Amino acid sequence: xxxxxxxxxxxxxxxxxxxxxxxxxxxxxxxxxxxxxxxxxxxxxxxxxxxxxxxxxxxxxxxxxxxxxxxxxxxxxxxxxxxxxxxxxxxxxxxxxxxxxxxxxxxxxxxxxxxxxxxxxxxxxxxxxxxxxxxxxxxxxxxxxxxxxxxxxxxxxxxxxxxxxxxxxxxxxxxxxxxxxxxxxxxxxxxxxxxxxxxxxxxxxxxxxxxxxxxxxxxxxxxxxxxxxxxxxxxxxxxxxxxxxxxxxxxxxxxxxxxxxxxxxxxxxxxxxxxxxxxxxxxxxxxxxxxxxxxxxxxxxxxxxxxxxxxxxxxxxxxxxxxxxxxxxxxxxxxxxxxxxxxxxxxxxxxxxxxxxxxxxxxxxxxxxxxxxxxxxxxxxxxxxxx
Amino acid sequence: xxxxxxxxxxxxxxxxxxxxxxxxxxxxxxxxxxxxxxxxxxxxxxxxxxxxxxxxxxxxxxxxxxxxxxxxxxxxxxxxxxxxxxxxxxxxxxxxxxxxxxxxxxxxxxxxxxxxxxxxxxxxxxxxxxxxxxxxxxxxxxxxxxxxxxxxxxxxxxxxxxxxxxxxxxxxxxxxxxxxxxxxxxxxxxxxxxxxxxxxxxxxxxxxxxxxxxxxxxxxxxxxxxxxxxxxxxxxxxxxxxxxxxxxxxxxxxxxxxxxxxxxxxxxxxxxxxxxxxxxxxxxxxxxxxxxxxxxxxxxxxxxxxxxxxxxxxxxxxxxxxxxxxxxxxxxxxxxxxxxxxxxxxxxxxxxxxxxxxxxxxxxxxxxxxxxxxxxxxxxxxxxxxxxxxxxxxxxxxxxxxxxxxxxxxxxxxxxxxxxxxxxxxxxxxxxxxxxxxxxxxxxxxxxxxxxx
Numbered sequence: 001x002x003x004x005x006x007x008x009x010x011x012x013x014x015x016x017x018x019x020x021x022x023x024x025x026x027x028x029x030x031x032x033x034x035x036x037x038x039x040x041x042x043x044x045x046x047x048x049x050x051x052x053x054x055x056x057x058x059x060x061x062x063x064x065x066x067x068x069x070x071x072x073x074x075x076x077x078x079x080x081x082x083x084x085x086x087x088x089x090x091x092x093x094x095x096x097x098x099x100x101x102x103x104x105x106x107x108x109x110x111x112x113x114x115x116x117x118x119x120x121x122x123x124x125x126x127x128x129x130x131x132x133x134x135x136x137x138x139x140x141x142x143x144x145x146x147x148x149x150x151x152x153x154x155x156x157x158x159x160x161x162x163x164x165x166x167x168x169x170x171x172x173x174x175x176x177x178x179x180x181x182x183x184x185x186x187x188x189x190x191x192x193x194x195x196x197x198x199x200x201x202x203x204x205x206x207x208x209x210x211x212x213x214x215x216x217x218x219x220x221x222x223x224x225x226x227x228x229x230x231x232x233x234x235x236x237x238x239x240x241x242x243x244x245x246x247x248x249x250x251x252x253x254x255x256x257x258x259x260x261x262x263x264x265x266x267x268x269x270x271x272x273x274x275x276x277x278x279x280x281x282x283x284x285x286x287x288x289x290x291x292x293x294x295x296x297x298x299x300x301x302x303x304x305x306x307x308x309x310x311x312x313x314x315x316x317x318x319x320x321x322x323x324x325x326x327x328x329x330x331x332x333x334x335x336x337x338x339x340x341x342x343x344x345x346x347x348x349x350x351x352x353x354x355x356x357x358x359x360x361x362x363x364x365x366x367x368x369x370x371x372x373x374x375x376x377x378x379x380x381x382x383x384x385x386x387x
Numbered sequence: 388x389x390x391x392x393x394x395x396x397x398x399x400x401x402x403x404x405x406x407x408x409x410x411x412x413x414x415x416x417x418x419x420x421x422x423x424x425x426x427x428x429x430x431x432x433x434x435x436x437x438x439x440x441x442x443x444x445x446x447x448x449x450x451x452x453x454x455x456x457x458x459x460x461x462x463x464x465x466x467x468x469x470x471x472x473x474x475x476x477x478x479x480x481x482x483x484x485x486x487x488x489x490x491x492x493x494x495x496x497x498x499x500x501x502x503x504x505x506x507x508x509x510x511x512x513x514x515x516x517x518x519x520x521x522x523x524x525x526x527x528x529x530x531x532x533x534x535x536x537x538x539x540x541x542x543x544x545x546x547x548x549x550x551x552x553x554x555x556x557x558x559x560x561x562x563x564x565x566x567x568x569x570x571x572x573x574x575x576x577x578x579x580x581x582x583x584x585x586x587x588x589x590x591x592x593x594x595x596x597x598x599x600x601x602x603x604x605x606x607x608x609x610x611x612x613x614x615x616x617x618x619x620x621x622x623x624x625x626x627x628x629x630x631x632x633x634x635x636x637x638x639x640x641x642x643x644x645x646x647x648x649x650x651x652x653x654x655x656x657x658x659x660x661x662x663x664x665x666x667x668x669x670x671x672x673x674x675x676x677x678x679x680x681x682x683x684x685x686x687x688x689x690x691x692x693x694x695x696x697x698x699x700x701x702x703x704x705x706x707x708x709x710x711x712x713x714x715x716x717x718x719x720x721x722x723x724x725x726x727x728x729x730x731x732x733x734x735x736x737x738x739x740x741x742x743x744x745x746x747x748x749x750x751x752x753x754x755x756x757x758x759x760x761x762x763x764x765x766x767x768x769x770x771x772x773x774x775x776x777x778x779x780x781x782x783x784x785x786x787x788x789x790x791x792x793x794x795x796x797x798x799x800x801x802x803x804x805x806x807x808x809x810x811x812x813x814x815x816x817x818x819x820x821x822x823x824x825x826x827x828x829x830x831x832x833x834x835x836x837x838x839x840x
Contacts, residue, residue, distance in 0.1 A: 006565035007408040010634065013569075013820070015401035017393075031834040052388075052427045059394045060831035070832050073825035081785035085829040104833070108592075108781065165780040256834045 021064030030256050035061040071260025084258050096161040097263065098154060099214040099254060102373070109166065112155040115372045116170035117179070127378060128180030132192065134382035135368070139191070142387060144358060146366040147232040150177055150194040151216060151224060151319045153371050154209045157199055177372050194372075195227045210265030212252040218245075218268030221323035229330050233309070233365055240308055243329050244274035270325040277328045278303040286335075288356050292349050298338025302328040311364035313357045315339060315384055319371040331365075339384045350386050357385070388427040390627045391579045393827055399424065400631075407635060413558070414532050417635065424537035425500065432499040439469065440531040443509035444524065447516045451523035459517045463510050470506040473498055478702035501541040503699055505534055507666055512548045514670055521549040529555055538631040542624050544642040544662035551637050558636025566813065568633025573816035575626025580823040583619035585790035586612040592782035594752055598761040600776035606765035608779045610745050612787065613752050615794040618647065621660070647798040650736035651728045652716040652743055663699070667692050678721070685721060690714040700751070705759060709750040716743050737799070 012019075029035060039054035040047075063069075070085075077083050082091045087108045090100040101111045113119065132148075139146045156175050159167060174182070177194050186192045199208050199220065206219035216224075222242075229235070245268045252263035272279045283293035285301035293299050298321050312331040314320050316338050324336030337357065345353065358366070374380055388395050403420045410416055426433050446462035449455075473496055480493045515521045524530040533555060539546050593601065593609030601609065625642035632639040646659035656664045668677075672692045678685040690711070697710015720728065728736045746763065753759035764770055783791075 003562065004408070006562035006569075007404070007560070010565055010569050011401050011404040011408065013817075014397060014404070017397040017824070018401065031832065033833065049430060056392070056394050059398060063393050063397060063828060063831070066828050066831070069825040069828035072821075073829035076822070076825070077786065077829075081789065083784055083786050085832065163780065165775075165778040169775050169778075259832070 017064035017066075019064065021062065024064070026062075027067045029061075029067070030259055032256065038062075067259065074258050074260040078258070078261055084261075086257050089254060089257050090163070090166075092158070092161040092163060094161050094211075096154070096158055096211045097213075097252065097254060098162065111373065112162065112166060113169060114376055115153050115175065115177075116155050116159070117172040117175045118169045120172070120176045120179075124176050124376070125179050125183060128176060128376065129184045131375065131378065131381040132180060132184050132186060136191065136382075138382040138387045142358075144366055144387075146191070146315075146368055147228070148192045148381065149224060149228045149367055149369045150192070150375055151221075151323075151369065151371040152177075152194065152196045152199060153373055154214070154216075156196060156372065157203065157208055175372070176376060190232065193228050193231050195224055198227055199223060207266075207268070210250075210252075210267050212254070212263040212265045213267075214252075214254050215319055215322055217322045221319075222268070222326045225323060225326040225329065228367065229327075232367070235308065235330075237308065240306070240329055243277065243326065244271040245269060246271040246274075270328070272302075272325070275328070276304060276306055277325070279325065286356070289352055292345065292352055295341065295344040295349075296337065296339075297341045298336075300324050300336045302331075302334040302336075304328040304332055304334075307332045309365065311335070311362050313337070313364055313366050314369055315357070315367070316369040317371060317374045317380070319374075320369045323369055327367075333362075339380070342385065347386065354385055388424055390624060391576060391584075391823070391827065393824075393831070396576075396824070396827075404634065408560070413635075414529055414555070417537075418528060418532040418535060421532065421535040421537040421540060425535065425540060429500045432502075435469075435499055435502075436505065436535055437531065439466070439505055439509055440534040441527065442466070443512050443534070444527050444530040446513055447523040447530075448525075450513060450516045454517060454519075459513055462513045466506050466509050466513075470502055472496070473502055475698075475702050482704075504543050504545055505540065507545050507663075507699075508534060508547070511545070511666060511670060515547065515549050521552055524548070524552075524555070536637070538628040538635070538637075539639060542621070542628070543660070544625055544628065544639055545666050546637075546639050546662070547666075550640055554637050560636050564636070565634050566809065568630045568635075570630070570809070570812050570816050571633060572627050572630025573819050575623040575628075575630060576823050577816075577819040578619040578623030578626060580623075580826050581819070582790045582794045583616050583623055584826070585786055586615045586794065587620075589782040589787045590616045590752075593777075593779070594762075596777045598758065598765040599770050600772050601762075601765045601770055602772050602774055602779070603766060603768040603770075605772075605777060605779035606762060606770070608783050610749060610752075610762075610766065611791060611795075612783070614647070614741075614745050614748050615791060615798065617748065617751070618643070618798060619794060645798060645801060647741060647744070648737065648801045649740050650733055651720055651725055651740055652713060653720050653725055655740055655744060656713070656717070663696070667696055671695070682722070686718045689717045689721065693717065704756055705750045705753050708756065708759070709747050712743075712747045712750065741799075 036054070036057035038058050039051055042048040042051045074085055077085060084091070086104070088099060088101045088104065088111075090098045090109070090112070092098050099111050100109050101107065135146075135148055138144075152175075155162060155170065159170055162170060175196065178187075178196065181187050181189075181192065181194060202208065202219070202223055206223060208220035208223070209216050210218065222245075226239075247266050248269050249264050250267045252265065255261070255263060270277065270279075280301040280303075282299065283290040283296075286293040286299065298316070298318060300321065302325055307328060307330055309331045311333040312327050312335070314324055314327065314334065314336040316323070316336060318338060318340060320336050320338055324334055327334045335357065337353075342350065368381070368384065370380060388399060390396070399420075403416070407413055407416045407420075422433055422436075425436060442465055443462065446458060450458055450462070477494050477496055480491050483489055484491055484493070512521075516523050524533070533546075533548060533551070536546070590609060590612040593605060594613065596605075598606065622643035629639045629641070640662055642660060642662050644658040644661065646655050649655035649658050672688055675688045675691070676684055677688060680688075691714075693710045693714030694707060695710070696713070697706045697708070700706045700709070728739065731739075749762050749766070750756075750759045753762060761770070765772070
């Protein structure tokens with residue numbers, strides 16, 4: 001036996017993952033996608049040629065101990081080099097993380113350079129001016145008194161936390177949004193707000209973005225809610241008392257890009273109970289059409305009987321999810337609807353949704369909230385909800 | 388199927404080893420596994436591989452019985468014709484159209500995996516049989532196994548029949564040999580996954596950039612990364628092949644011997660892709676006369692051999708120029724510069740050698756000759772690029788720096804092995820396997836971020 005020990009041990013060494021997959025329960029994945037299915041036996045020459053590729057995809061997705069190996073790789077890489085397994089994540093300075101690219105096919109650093117304005121040209125500015133104009137036209141045509149809040153993202157707010165070379169690239173006098181607003185004469189308009197300067201000024205005392213998050217949370221949306229209500233619907237009576245809040249240590253919203261890493265941040269959250277606000281998440285919050293709402297991600301509702309104003313409809317991208325609660329300070333009923341999954345709805349369903357959101361039986365305010373990356377990506381301002 | 392893939396490491400290899408060690412028909416297992424390995428990537432060319440085996444087996448069989456220059460020449464010609472058709476017909480047609488202004492249709496021919504390797508393998512067999520260096524293999528299936536052996540089939544080393552003839556029927560599978568093979572395999576895997584793949588990110592990013600946007604620092608980092616990439620990719624693969632060879636009882640020849648520690652281009656070619664350079668030496672350079680003739684004849688032989696060596700690497704002018712560049716440096720050293728080099732401090736000689744090799748790699752890596760010339764211009768600081776146009780920090784970060792430092796130290800410094808004793812080597816290899824497996828698994832992670840932005 002000892003004479004052949006090497007044969008057995010070496011074979012066993014390379015068979016460990018397969019044995020693990022047979023002996024251990026299948027592990028889930030945080031990848032938010034369907035893992036490759038096991039390839040069926042081929043029944044034609046074409047299927048035979050395609051089989052190895054399908055088998056490799058299945059093996060890559062179902063390798064034994066895969067999750068543990070991925071987590072190990074990420075921890076070692078981050079500990080030694082402060083680097084991530086994906087170019088979508090960038091470790092900045094002072095412990096801040098940035099989403100470097102919105103997906104794996106975008107150019108590295110495009111998510112940062114686009115919003116900060118590196119190599120932004122006149123075409124981009126013209127496109128933004130056009131979108132802003134479209135928004136205004138659509139609101140007038142549809143007889144909607146909608147307002148537009150553009151949330152600055154972390155690369156423009158925390159410019160000094162970028163790596164030095166990226167800071168140098170992003171050292172532009174004005175971001176593309178700022179330039180477009182200036183070109184269109186909308187810097188002080190009553191229906192558009194891009195509170196970059198105010199939020200930058202507030203950074204010293206407030207955490208606008210948690211350091212390891214892509215989305216704003218806590219003081220960022222809180223201040224933006226205050227600023228937007230003051231700008232768009234200034235109240236004659238004094239502002240109501242701020243909502244009660246609580247500090248929580250929460251995992252990063254970018255966690256799924258680097259499993260195994262504890263990228264936590266302290267985040268200020270609304271203490272709903274102490275504030276007397278009723279929080280409701282998901283389709284059940286909209287009894288008028290739960291079936292339709294079940295198809296959408298990011299739909300929430302907040303009700304505060306003590307608030308002075310009646311109703312706010314928030315049409316948003318993903319930045320609206322953390323902003324919605326803070327508007328409950330002002331509104332008795334806040335309906336926050338992210339339109340990221342609008343393509344899941346048939347045209348007739350979109351019409352039903354619009355009837356819910358834009359019904360005039362109850363006095364309400366209408367606010368469109370997108371972050372600068374969405375705005376610069378084009379196509380949503382003035383056209384969301386098939387407006 | 389790549390050696391550095393989960394499919395090979397954790398499915399194919401253990402299944403193959405289990406069958407190979409357990410079953411008595413080792414040649415049959417190795418042949419079938421090799422054909423499966425080849426078919427995994429290119430099933431349509433399995434008949435070509437078998438046809439090449441049949442060709443060289445048949446010609447070798449008759450050459451052993453009757454030494455005939457015509458038979459040998461015919462066998463070599465058919466081998467070269469196959470290679471020429473699949474690899475060079477399109478290139479030659481394009482070049483002819485460009486030079487002569489003709490408008491011949493350019494054939495779009497798919498290149499079979501490993502054809503350059505198994506063609507040269509076949510030619511070396513025929514010549515060795517013809518010379519009487521080795522006896523012809525009597526069994527077609529044993530010969531086919533030799534030709535198709537998966538460890539060396541796709542990327543070498545070019546294993547000559549005479550080097551393993553004795554092991555075709557009787558192989559040593561002692562514990563000591565298998566552990567040695569495992570250690571060498573794991574060394575190669577770490578070279579490939581931990582060093583080559585890490586610097587590849589930087590090399591690819593910098594070489595994908597217009598050289599006019601690269602500062603000198605960025606251009607130099609690019610070529611340093613590429614130099615390390617090609618060394619550890621190739622040497623890593625060779626070590627994996629040789630390691631599997633030992634694990635299956637075969638003694639494949641060494642292919643790399645710290646080539647970047649060489650102190651002349653002449654020495655470089657005794658350390659780089661040894662199986663190829665020795666093939667060209669034994670089957671082309673020496674038959675042409677080698678250095679036994681006049682100096683000018685020697686220079687001609689060197690130039691021709693290295694132009695063909697360049698062409699062997701790829702059907703493009705960049706490879707031919709690369710080969711020609713090395714031929715030129717060899718001629719210069721032969722003409723007297725080599726004697727001067729030998730008298731210089733070794734660090735200076737090594738620096739000259741590295742510079743010559745890296746300049747050559749620019750052509751090897753470039754997409755075309757104009758790009759190569761622009762890249763050389765960037766290396767010399769002639770691009771006058773805006774430092775912000777493409778900062779090297781975009782591509783070279785902490786992990787890449789670690790790979791550059793460690794890879795360079797291991798490549799440049801002829802230090803004794805850090806871990807001499809087999810046990811620490813094996814433990815280090817095991818940790819390396821874990822690190823490589825983790826890296827490979829991470830490469831398959833492909834999350835879909837829900838929030839769409």
